Amino acid sequence: MDYCTNYWRVSIIKIDLHIHSSLSACGENIMSPQNILKKAEQSGLNLIAITDHNAIAHSILISEIKKASPVNIILGVELTTKEEVHLLGYFPDEVSIREMGEKINEYLPQMENRASFFGDQLIYDQEGEIVEIDCLLRQNALQISLDELVKLIHHLGGLAIPAHIYRDYCSIKSQIGFLDPKSEFDAVELSRYEWIKKKCKIGDLIEGFPVISGSDSHFLEDIGTFFFEVEDEHYIVDFDSLKYFLRKIKIERFSRPSF
Ligand SMILES: [Zn+2]
Numbered sequence: 328m329d330y331c332t333n334y335w336r337v338s339i340i341k342i343d344l345h346i347h348s349s350l351s352a353c354g355e356n357i358m359s360p361q362n363i364l365k366k367a368e369q370s371g372l373n374l375i376a377i378t379d380h381n382a383i384a385h386s387i388l389i390s391e392i393k394k395a396s397p398v399n400i401i402l403g404v405e406l407t408t409k410e411e412v413h414l415l416g417y418f419p420d421e422v423s424i425r426e427m428g429e430k431i432n433e434y435l436p437q438m439e440n441r442a443s444f445f446g447d448q449l450i451y452d453q454e455g456e457i458v459e460i461d462c463l464l465r466q467n468a469l470q471i472s473l474d475e476l477v478k479l480i481h482h483l484g485g486l487a488i489p490a491h492i493y494r495d496y497c498s499i500k501s502q503i504g505f506l507d508p509k510s511e512f513d514a515v516e517l518s519r520y521e522w523i524k525k526k527c528k529i530g531d532l533i534e535g536f537p538v539i540s541g542s543d544s545h546f547l548e549d550i551g552t553f554f555f556e557v558e559d560e561h562y563i564v565d566f567d568s569l570k571y572f573l574r575k576i577k578i579e580r581f582s583r584p585s586f
């Protein structure tokens with residue numbers, strides 16, 4: 328793969344695993360998987376994930392239309408737990424994320440989206456045409472607890488990473504109050520603002536958990552304005568390499584101090 332190279336010839340992999348599409352009510356309507364992929368390419372990103380609120384269709388679609396694009400894709404979703412904590416789930420293949428999709432339908436209250444208030448939830452097809460409007464209130468809390476959801480994601484072979492953990496709403500901090508070091512999370516995510524404020528870099532730990540960040544883009548123009556970087560010696564290019572990398576850092580939790 329042709330990664331961008333800086334002056335010192337050290338290759339850097341640019342990663343953004345938190346992007347919303349038009350299928351999230353809060354996402355801009357022009358955020359089709361096609362437009363997201365194009366913008367990621369133009370921005371020089373190497374690895375991305377679409378993570379819509381309790382919805383998987385566009386995450387799968389972008390991996391199907393990727394074809395010759397240099398941008399690699401991980402299948403993802405941003406789930407809302409019973410406690411209203413946002414939890415990012417990443418999956419190894421289409422079968423496992425489709426199973427997650429079925430569980431979402433099982434746990435999501437059957438309430439209608441008020442599009443005039445929350446925004447539309449538009450579904451695009453392979454040709455980039457709008458084919459459906461999802462009418463369920465997707466950002467609703469799933470009727471499953473945080474601990475149970477983490478177990479379910481792991482059962483499906485996925486990674487469970489609480490999103491924007493210090494944010495004032497829909498986070499571990501706002502809904503639970505503290506980050507339990509005994510939790511089974513594979514990593515924790517900081518918002519871009521916390522990541523910059525704390526001067527984080529990949530490999531850092533919080534309460535023993537590897538830290539990542541994401542743009543949480545809701546507008547096309549946001550894509551590429553924030554990402555985290557990994558030197559290519561770690562070679563994070565897909566789900567398996569991400570999982571391996573996070574496990575490796577986590578094992579080091581016993582030998583390195585947290586900050
Ligand atoms: Zn969120």
Ligand SMILES: [Zn+2]
Pocket residue numbers: 345347405490543
């Ligand atoms: Zn989000």
